[in-house]
Ligand SMILES: Nc1ncnc2c1ncn2[C@@H]1O[C@H](COP(=O)(O)OP(=O)(O)OP(=O)(O)O)[C@@H](O)[C@H]1O
């Protein structure tokens with residue numbers, strides 16, 4: 001991975017250049033490029049993948065192929081060699097949907113047959129842990145079978161304790177989900193630097209976008225990347241220096257309001273521009289839906305169809321959205337489990 005030494009703020013185009021090392025990697029990339037170029041998704045895949053490792057590019061390409069019902073024989077490409085794949089949900093902007101999406105992702109992976117552990121770094125609100133406590137209480141109260149991942153609240157809240165907890169929970173797990181607080185925090189930074197996949201949910205508003213990039217007030221074109229993009233850039237460099245790994249940074253649009261198509265388009269255009277400069281990919285997000293606010297007291301998710309009661313058309317649409325969100329993360333899931341992820 002080759003990045004600009006001067007840092008993000010001095011760089012007009014900040015895409016990291018992926019340089020394949022050696023004949024083997026070059027051959028793999030060229031095989032992949034042929035497959036990708038032959039598909040309708042070519043632009044989308046390549047635009048959002050500046051600077052990603054071959055493993056990430058391959059997983060996203062394979063996952064997109066899978067969604068189009070084509071061959072998916074190469075879908076399982078593990079980046080982590082036996083260690084769990086670490087997914088960190090982070091945005092220092094509060095209330096952007098980190099805990100909601102972290103819980104749904106953790107439960108989706110668990111019910112599809114993966115071993116999942118979760119760490120809550122928000123030691124004050126503990127939303128993720130409280131969510132799972134509520135889920136366990138519902139399991140008892142209703143004598144229901146609600147699969148729940150292993151979860152802990154990090155204590156003490158230090159980078160050293162985080163490393164110990166990651167090491168402890170890594171044994172036998174496929175995925176480790178880390179939910180972070182909606183503020184700048186040294187332990188959240190440490191978690192980002194350990195992520196294989198970094199998910200940043202943002203509310204579909206220029207207020208939230210401002211952390212990642214500033215826009216011109218007249219044209220709404222991106223004028224420059226902001227401090228949070230710089231922070232992630234630095235942490236990705238730190239990670240690359242530490243073990244050569246690249247972080248797949250995924251920006252997830254949350255609380256989309258389809259009635260406000262104008263705003264959605266403008267925010268979408270700004271994100272598309274920023275994604276090329278900063279090196280993230282934007283994935284289909286979740287709409288604004290009352291159900292996401294109602295699930296918490298029972299610890300339920302949209303996957304718990306049997307327990308939701310009064311399952312409606314809007315639930316079907318919400319589950320479809322969720323399925324697309326998780327598929328778009330292009331995680332190294334088991335193939336059989338990937339089918340389950342469709343939770344039809
Ligand atoms: N798609 C959605 N539609 C409707 N409400 C949502 C949606 N996503 C999240 N919410 C609601 O928005 C609020 C904030 O969500 P959540 O707690 O997941 O955000 P967060 O980023 O974890 O917040 P914090 O920064 O405080 O940890 C909650 O009340 C949640 O129920």
Ligand SMILES: [Mg+2]
Pocket residue numbers: 098099100122125127128179180181182
């Ligand atoms: Mg939270």
